[in-house]
Amino acid sequence: MTTIEPAPVIAPQRQSRGFADGLRDALPKIVLAPSFAVILVFVYGFILWTVYLSFTTSRILPVYKWGGFDAYFRLWGQPNWYVAMQNLAIFGVLYIGICIAIGLFLAILMDQRIRAEGVLRPIFLYPMALSFVVTGTAWKWFLNPGLGLEHTMQNLGWTSFKFDWLVNPNMAIYTVVIAGVWQASGFVMAMFLAGLRGIDGEIVKAAQIDGASTVAIYRRIIIPLLRPVFLSAFIVLAHMAIKSYDLVIALTGGGPGNATELPSTFMYSYTFTRNQMNVGSASAVMMLMGITAIIVPYLYSELRERKQ
Amino acid sequence: MSFLEIKDIRKKIGSNEILKGINIELEKGGFLVLVGPSGCGKSTLLNAIAGLLPPSSGDIIIDGQVVTDLHPSKRDIAMVFQSYALYPNMTVEENIAFALEMRGVEKAQREAEVKKVAKTLQIEHLLKRRPSQLSGGQRQRVAMGRALVRQPRVFLFDEPLSNLDAKLRVEVRAEIKALHQNTHATIVYVTHDQIEAMTLATKIVVLKEGQVQQVGTPAEIYNRPANLFVADFMGSPAMNMLKGKVSGGGIALFGNDGIKVAMPPSVTATLPDGKEVILGLRPEAITDSGLVDPKVVSVAQIEADVTMVEPTGSDTFVTGRIDGASFTARTRADLHVAPGQKFAFSFNLDKAVVFDPRTTQQID
Amino acid sequence: MSAANETVSAGQANAARYFIYAALIVLAVVYLLPLYVMLSTSLKSLDEIRGGNMLALPKDPSISAWVKAWGEACIGVSCVGIKGYFWNSIKMVIPAVLISTLLGALNGYVLTKWRFPGHKIVFGMMLFACFIPFQAVLIPMARLLGLMGLSNSTTGLVMVHVIYGLGFTTLFFRNYYEAFPDELVKAAMIDGAGFFRIFWRILLPTSGPIIVVTIIYQFTNIWNDFLFGVSFAGGEASPMTVALNNLVSSSTGVKEYDVDMAAAIFAALPTLFVYVVAGRYFVRGLMAGAVKG
Numbered sequence: 001m002t003t004i005e006p007a008p009v010i011a012p013q014r015q016s017r018g019f020a021d022g023l024r025d026a027l028p029k030i031v032l033a034p035s036f037a038v039i040l041v042f043v044y045g046f047i048l049w050t051v052y053l054s055f056t057t058s059r060i061l062p063v064y065k066w067g068g069f070d071a072y073f074r075l076w077g078q079p080n081w082y083v084a085m086q087n088l089a090i091f092g093v094l095y096i097g098i099c100i101a102i103g104l105f106l107a108i109l110m111d112q113r114i115r116a117e118g119v120l121r122p123i124f125l126y127p128m129a130l131s132f133v134v135t136g137t138a139w140k141w142f143l144n145p146g147l148g149l150e151h152t153m154q155n156l157g158w159t160s161f162k163f164d165w166l167v168n169p170n171m172a173i174y175t176v177v178i179a180g181v182w183q184a185s186g187f188v189m190a191m192f193l194a195g196l197r198g199i200d201g202e203i204v205k206a207a208q209i210d211g212a213s214t215v216a217i218y219r220r221i222i223i224p225l226l227r228p229v230f231l232s233a234f235i236v237l238a239h240m241a242i243k244s245y246d247l248v249i250a251l252t253g254g255g256p257g258n259a260t261e262l263p264s265t266f267m268y269s270y271t272f273t274r275n276q277m278n279v280g281s282a283s284a285v286m287m288l289m290g291i292t293a294i295i296v297p298y299l300y301s302e303l304r305e306r307k308q
Numbered sequence: 309m310s311f312l313e314i315k316d317i318r319k320k321i322g323s324n325e326i327l328k329g330i331n332i333e334l335e336k337g338g339f340l341v342l343v344g345p346s347g348c349g350k351s352t353l354l355n356a357i358a359g360l361l362p363p364s365s366g367d368i369i370i371d372g373q374v375v376t377d378l379h380p381s382k383r384d385i386a387m388v389f390q391s392y393a394l395y396p397n398m399t400v401e402e403n404i405a406f407a408l409e410m411r412g413v414e415k416a417q418r419e420a421e422v423k424k425v426a427k428t429l430q431i432e433h434l435l436k437r438r439p440s441q442l443s444g445g446q447r448q449r450v451a452m453g454r455a456l457v458r459q460p461r462v463f464l465f466d467e468p469l470s471n472l473d474a475k476l477r478v479e480v481r482a483e484i485k486a487l488h489q490n491t492h493a494t495i496v497y498v499t500h501d502q503i504e505a506m507t508l509a510t511k512i513v514v515l516k517e518g519q520v521q522q523v524g525t526p527a528e529i530y531n532r533p534a535n536l537f538v539a540d541f542m543g544s545p546a547m548n549m550l551k552g553k554v555s556g557g558g559i560a561l562f563g564n565d566g567i568k569v570a571m572p573p574s575v576t577a578t579l580p581d582g583k584e585v586i587l588g589l590r591p592e593a594i595t596d597s598g599l600v601d602p603k604v605v606s607v608a609q610i611e612a613d614v615t616m617v618e619p620t621g622s623d624t625f626v627t628g629r630i631d632g633a634s635f636t637a638r639t640r641a642d643l644h645v646a647p648g649q650k651f652a653f654s655f656n657l658d659k660a661v662v663f664d665p666r667t668t669q670q671i672d
Numbered sequence: 673m674s675a676a677n678e679t680v681s682a683g684q685a686n687a688a689r690y691f692i693y694a695a696l697i698v699l700a701v702v703y704l705l706p707l708y709v710m711l712s713t714s715l716k717s718l719d720e721i722r723g724g725n726m727l728a729l730p731k732d733p734s735i736s737a738w739v740k741a742w743g744e745a746c747i748g749v750s751c752v753g754i755k756g757y758f759w760n761s762i763k764m765v766i767p768a769v770l771i772s773t774l775l776g777a778l779n780g781y782v783l784t785k786w787r788f789p790g791h792k793i794v795f796g797m798m799l800f801a802c803f804i805p806f807q808a809v810l811i812p813m814a815r816l817l818g819l820m821g822l823s824n825s826t827t828g829l830v831m832v833h834v835i836y837g838l839g840f841t842t843l844f845f846r847n848y849y850e851a852f853p854d855e856l857v858k859a860a861m862i863d864g865a866g867f868f869r870i871f872w873r874i875l876l877p878t879s880g881p882i883i884v885v886t887i888i889y890q891f892t893n894i895w896n897d898f899l900f901g902v903s904f905a906g907g908e909a910s911p912m913t914v915a916l917n918n919l920v921s922s923s924t925g926v927k928e929y930d931v932d933m934a935a936a937i938f939a940a941l942p943t944l945f946v947y948v949v950a951g952r953y954f955v956r957g958l959m960a961g962a963v964k965g
Contacts, residue, residue, distance in 0.1 A: 028786035029782070029786075029788060035778075036797075038835055043800075043835075044801075045812075047804065050808050050810075124699070125951070129892060129943045131913050131939060133916055134913075137710075137917075138707070138933075141726075149726070151725070155724065243806070245898070245899050246913070249898070267810075268903075272903075277811060285808065295803045299800060303795075379861075386862065387858070387859065391855050395856065395859075397878050
């Protein structure tokens with residue numbers, strides 16, 4: 001064992017921490033602080049403000065008089081709101097379901113070592129680069145009964161062809177589905193394609209050796225392995241469905257009448273045109289609750305995994 | 309006078325005490341190796357010396373100056389990382405010059421210093437390249453160059469050879485040793501490889517779970533390990549641990565009173581009869597009679613069954629078994645012995661170390 | 673497929689490939705159809721539109737509708753075309769993208785290389801902000817902009833887009849810098865580089881890909897936004913999307929479909945151009961925003 005050397009005669013000088021050191025340590029937090037503060041105020045603060053407004057008696061302008069749950073009662077007493085919720089359900093289910101189905105189908109096709117992939121993929125994806133307003137405008141034109149698809153088909157000889165969904169109160173919501181699916185399914189395809197490409201090829205080879213048919217391999221092995229992608233796609237699409245405002249406004253304006261009313265359009269009209277700010281706020285709070293119920297569990301599980 | 313003093317360093321992360329009071333001193337020009345299994349805290353200790361991780365308590369003193377509260381860039385140290393940590397967007401020249409640039413050294417002088425260092429490491433031809441264009445060994449040299457150009461008081465190495473293949477590792481290890489001999493730099497080196505520790509160090513510190521197990525020269529650590537952990541960790545193949553009992557002035561091995569060996573010279577003869585001990589003997593101290601050094605004082609000849617024979621080309625490792633206990637012997641390469649045979653092993657007891665099985669400490 | 677258990681014969685395999693290509697081509701045509709229809713309609717004359725088949729090629733293509741849309745179309749009460757609104761969008765997008773990207777980079781840097789207790793919570797809170805329905809903040813924001821004198825202004829819109837884009841830009845950079853080796857930052861610290869120098873000299877130069885991804889993502893989202901535009905910048909300072917909707921949804925006068933379509937194409941051009949040029953980065957941005965979370 002080594003001998004322990006005697007302690008030095010002169011006490012060693014100690015450097016004390018100065019102001020500069022403290023500043024240097026705090027600098028990262030100082031840099032992050034403005035953004036975080038902004039988010040705190042403009043996101044969480046404003047949400048609280050909106051929630052508060054929903055409990056007041058505000059009409060045209062914010063009024064800070066307590067109104068209790070009055071706005072909520074009136075909200076749920078509105079037939080329009082029920083139409084909006086119903087439409088959201090129809091639109092949501094069809095939009096998410098069809099986007100996932102088409103997206104998965106396209107991805108499986110594209111995964112078959114297609115030579116023209118470089119050309120085809122951008123074609124399916126480009127609608128995502130367009131504004132919802134442009135999409136709505138294009139499809140409004142495309143589905144226009146007098147001048148669009150219906151007229152064209154009749155022109156081509158199919159004289160009994162009718163496609164007046166756009167102006168039909170019962171069917172208008174489905175046009176929103178069509179336009180929405182056209183826009184987003186390419187993106188879902190991209191997600192599934194990435195997922196398919198991430199699957200270990202050896203698992204598929206093992207299944208082939210075990211004698212499974214192609215269909216069985218897809219059904220029993222590949223698609224179950226894509227579960228995380230299904231979840232991600234669902235989250236993204238549900239989120240887009242709840243937020244969708246631009247598309248509806250551009251495509252149908254909420255009509256005919258209020259046939260394509262959605263919570264997002266409801267909120268806007270009740271707040272800014274019908275001057276019932278508290279009801280509008282209440283509807284915004286409902287939308288927020290819907291999104292929170294979907295997003296928060298998902299975010300929590302994602303962030304938790306990364307702790308490892 | 310110690311140049312680097314690690315004084316009672318403790319580090320707690322959350323409720324986990326990673327360093328439990330480390331005290332080490334290193335003289336100027338010494339090569340200190342911190343060695344231990346993963347999780348023992350050696351990297352944490354190195355980061356504390358560097359100033360990248362402030363200790364919970366304790367001090368680091370370099371050349372009489374307490375640096376514990378100083379920013380890493382003000383401690384006059386340089387560090388070579390396991391992954392080399394070369395700045396990917398800069399050329400080799402810019403990488404090496406970066407620290408000088410941060411200190412405001414002028415361009416002309418920077419270039420001169422970089423050239424000097426590049427010449428020493430023979431990487432002049434690489435100066436204009438980017439790290440991505442270099443091989444592992446070249447990157448390692450650039451990382452060392454970046455440290456050298458600073459002319460720091462202490463060099464810190466964090467497992468620098470781990471990412472290299474076996475052959476390169478041996479080459480770079482020799483270069484590091486040459487560097488130490490030529491520059492007389494003070495070096496603190498972290499590794500989990502005990503061969504690196506043995507070949508490079510002037511002083512080895514063996515760490516386990518945040519505590520110092522032993523401090524000593526390579527020879528001391530190897531020949532006189534302070535406890536069972538150090539004995540087992542250093543040396544490959546591992547030291548043989550033979551169970552025994554003190555009996556009549558000697559040690560009865562393998563629980564068999566019939567196999568009695570003389571007490572090794574270093575062990576005090578005042579141990580009570582019946583005391584259980586563990587006799588530690590390295591494989592190279594158990595061999596065949598032809599190889600035993602005639603100058604050895606105590607030799608015991610023990611016959612055992614051969615269970616496994618492993619020729620390595622330069623030696624043959626023979627595993628013997630007696631009374632349910634196994635041990636490994638190192639014999640000459642051309643020894644002819646096969647599993648199932650009986651063989652007479654010679655035990656060189658001069659080299660034996662005796663441990664107390666309950667305290668795991670060496671008895672001397 | 674093992675020879676002993678071939679489920680598909682060579683002929684069947686070929687047929688399958690034909691089916692795959694056919695299906696893909698048909699679907700590709702379907703996806704392209706609306707764009708084609710927009711384009712061809714904008715090049716046709718009104719009579720041709722009203723009389724004929726929307727799928728037909730223009731008989732006598734002319735860009736007169738485009739010229740009219742740019743300089744003469746009537747939106748609301750003024751008839752000066754969409755060019756003013758196009759420039760409004762540009763004036764709004766460029767500062768918003770640059771500021772939100774820079775802030776996102778700094779935030780991502782702090783969150784990954786200068787961790788502090790609670791950084792996960794801070795990040796989580798910023799992340800959640802990406803997902804809220806903007807309806808939940810419309811009213812307070814409208815009030816605030818009014819109080820600040822910024823209602824119906826481009827500056828106000830820029831501010832709004834920066835604020836609500838911070839969540840995404842921080843997400844992108846944070847994930848990118850997470851994968852950046854910590855040892856590089858440690859080495860720079862030992863070399864004497866401080867907070868900003870490390871960012872400027874070491875992190876930023878290697879951030880090329882993520883900067884492109886972020887800029888494209890932000891550009892697309894902000895250019896395409898409608899809700900904030902219509903809520904906070906109606907009138908003179910309207911962005912392109914709002915102007916387009918006003919033009920197309922106006923119920924007065926004769927509907928000039930050719931002009932409508934031309935205007936729509938103008939609105940779509942910038943993001944489509946970015947998409948064509950840098951589609952790869954566009955996809956990366958979409959995926960990073962969606963799959964990571």
